[in-house]
Amino acid sequence: MTADQKKILIVEDDFNFGNILKDYLILNDYFVVLAKNGIEGMDKFQKEDFDLCILDVMMPFKDGFTLGKEIREKNENIPFFFLSAKTLKEDVLKGFKIGADDYLSKPFDSEVLLAKIKAVLNRKNFYNAPESDIYEFEIGKFKFNSKLRYLSFDEEDPIKLSPKENQLLRLLVLNINDLLPREIALNKIWRDHNYFTSRSMDVYIAKLRKYLKLDSGVEILNIHGEGFRLVVKN
Amino acid sequence: MTADQKKILIVEDDFNFGNILKDYLILNDYFVVLAKNGIEGMDKFQKEDFDLCILDVMMPFKDGFTLGKEIREKNENIPFFFLSAKTLKEDVLKGFKIGADDYLSKPFDSEVLLAKIKAVLNRKNFYNAPESDIYEFEIGKFKFNSKLRYLSFDEEDPIKLSPKENQLLRLLVLNINDLLPREIALNKIWRDHNYFTSRSMDVYIAKLRKYLKLDSGVEILNIHGEGFRLVVKN
DNA sequence: GTATTTATTAACAATACATTAAGCCTTAGA
DNA sequence: TCTAAGGCTTAATGTATTGTTAATAAATAC
Numbered sequence: 371m372t373a374d375q376k377k378i379l380i381v382e383d384d385f386n387f388g389n390i391l392k393d394y395l396i397l398n399d400y401f402v403v404l405a406k407n408g409i410e411g412m413d414k415f416q417k418e419d420f421d422l423c424i425l426d427v428m429m430p431f432k433d434g435f436t437l438g439k440e441i442r443e444k445n446e447n448i449p450f451f452f453l454s455a456k457t458l459k460e461d462v463l464k465g466f467k468i469g470a471d472d473y474l475s476k477p478f479d480s481e482v483l484l485a486k487i488k489a490v491l492n493r494k495n496f497y498n499a500p501e502s503d504i505y506e507f508e509i510g511k512f513k514f515n516s517k518l519r520y521l522s523f524d525e526e527d528p529i530k531l532s533p534k535e536n537q538l539l540r541l542l543v544l545n546i547n548d549l550l551p552r553e554i555a556l557n558k559i560w561r562d563h564n565y566f567t568s569r570s571m572d573v574y575i576a577k578l579r580k581y582l583k584l585d586s587g588v589e590i591l592n593i594h595g596e597g598f599r600l601v602v603k604n
Numbered sequence: 605m606t607a608d609q610k611k612i613l614i615v616e617d618d619f620n621f622g623n624i625l626k627d628y629l630i631l632n633d634y635f636v637v638l639a640k641n642g643i644e645g646m647d648k649f650q651k652e653d654f655d656l657c658i659l660d661v662m663m664p665f666k667d668g669f670t671l672g673k674e675i676r677e678k679n680e681n682i683p684f685f686f687l688s689a690k691t692l693k694e695d696v697l698k699g700f701k702i703g704a705d706d707y708l709s710k711p712f713d714s715e716v717l718l719a720k721i722k723a724v725l726n727r728k729n730f731y732n733a734p735e736s737d738i739y740e741f742e743i744g745k746f747k748f749n750s751k752l753r754y755l756s757f758d759e760e761d762p763i764k765l766s767p768k769e770n771q772l773l774r775l776l777v778l779n780i781n782d783l784l785p786r787e788i789a790l791n792k793i794w795r796d797h798n799y800f801t802s803r804s805m806d807v808y809i810a811k812l813r814k815y816l817k818l819d820s821g822v823e824i825l826n827i828h829g830e831g832f833r834l835v836v837k838n
Numbered sequence: 839g840t841a842t843t844t845a846t847t848a849a850c851a852a853t854a855c856a857t858t859a860a861g862c863c864t865t866a867g868a
Numbered sequence: 869t870c871t872a873a874g875g876c877t878t879a880a881t882g883t884a885t886t887g888t889t890a891a892t893a894a895a896t897a898c
Contacts, residue, residue: 447727459713459715459716462713462716462719463715463716463719466716466719466720466722466723467719469723469726470723471723472706479693481693481697482693482696482697482700485696485697485700485701486700488700489700489703489704489705489706492703493705493727517783518782518783518827518833519827519830530827530828530885532828532885532886532887533828533829533886533887534886534887535886566888566889567888568843568844569844569888569889569890570887570888570889572843572844572845572846573845573846573847573887573888573889574887575844575845576844576845576846576847577846579845579846580846592843592844592845592895594843594844594895594896594897595842595843595896595897766874766875766876767875767876768875768876769875800877800878801877802854802855803855803877803878803879804876804877804878806854806855806856806857807856807857807858807876807877807878808876809855809856810855810856810857810858813856813857814857826854826855826856828853828854828855828884828885828886829853829854829885829886
C-alpha cells in the first residue's frame, strides 16, 4: 500500500458481498482488509491501524453492535459505519448511540457510500490517534514527548525524532519491559509486514539504540524471532 | 445560552417546519438560531460562532448548496447537514462533495436527526475555539499586542506587524510551547492549504524569526511534516 | 555448520523547510 | 493621475530531514 492510501477494515460475514465491497473500495484506491466475523474483526483491529471501519450488524458469534462498542472502547475517535438490512429505527439509533458515524441500510448506493467515506475521512482529525492524550513518558533518565517528537536526556538539547522513530519508540514505551511483537509494530507503523518493512524496522531500532545509549540503564533487547523489548533498569 | 450548550444554525425557508425543528432542538438542550433564507443564513454565520449548520437545500435567493459552499470556504471545519425533499442521487452526492457531514431526506425521523447531531458534535474539534478578545501577550522579553498589531522588545520601537504576520504570531502564541499544526494555521489564516499557501507560510515564519531574534530565549522550531512550535526558555 | 534472523552503517532519492529576492497588487497621498 | 509604500505571493536557490534499500557483519537456531 502507498503511504497516502487510507486503510479500511470491513467486517462482513457474507463472503460474496464482502468481497464485492472490498474490490469496489480497492478500485477506488483504498487499502482494504476484510474480516469475516466479529472475532476476526476485533483481532485485525487490534493488530493493525485503520482509518475507518465498516461493520455489518448481523453476524454470527459477535454481532456488529458488540464489535462497534469494543472498537469504540479501544479507540475513541476512529470513525465507523454500520451496515445492515434492518432499518428499524431502534437499530439505527442504537448504532449512533454506540458512536457510529453513519448507519447504512442495505441495499445502498455504492457511490453514496463512497461519498460518505470521503466525507468521514476528509474530516480533519489531527488529534485522532487514540493514544494522543498520552504523550509524555519517562524512559530512565530520558523524557520522551511523542506529540512534539523529542527525546531529551538533560533538559538541554533534545533529540528530534523523525515520525517513524517516534512511533516506534512510542510503541516500545507503551510495552515497556514487555515484548513488542515485530508484527504488531510493523502493522501499526508500516501498515504492512514483509521483508523490506522488517529491514526498515531494524534500521530504526538501531537508530533508537544509538540515542538511548546516553543512559546505560536503558536498552532495547531483541527476542529472536519474536520482537523487541525496551528494558529500563533502576 | 449556557456555556456547554452547542449552538446550531438552521437555515430553512419553510417557516412552520423551521420553527418546529428549532423548538425540537431547543427542547433537546441546543441553542438554536433560525435563518429564513440563504442570505440571512450567511449573515448570521459570519457574525456568530456555531457548532453545526443545518441547511435546507431548496430555498429562494440562495440555495442550500451555494450556502454550504460559502460556509465551507469561510470555515473548513464546521460540520453541516443538508436537508432536502429531493433524494436524487446526484443531489446527495453533490451535498457530500461540497463537504457536508450528512444529507437528510425529508421527512426524516427526529430522533435519528438528534442521534446524527450528537454523533457529529461529539467529534473533537480543538482549533475551533472562538476568536476571543485575548490580544495582549508576553513572549519572553517581548510584548505582543495582536489587536494593535505590534511587537515590542524594549518599550521603545515597537515592530509593526502586517496582518498575516500578526495572525500567525497570534496562533503560535496561543499554542505556546506546543505544536501549531501547519494545516491548522493555513486553514485559519490562508483558508486553504496547498503548495503555495504553504510556501507563503514559510516566508512568514522566516519574517517572524527575524523579529524574534532580539531575544535569544525565544525561537520558532519546526517539527518536520507537522508544523511549528514557539518555544520560550526562561 | 549452515540457513535464518538481526545489527549497523552508508548511499540515495524524495520531500520538506529556509531564506532572500523579485513581482504584483492595492492604497495613501502628492 | 501618478507615485511610493506596504503587503502578500511566487520564484529561485540552497539546506535539512526522512525513509527505503543495499551492503556487510554478527548473532542465533537447528
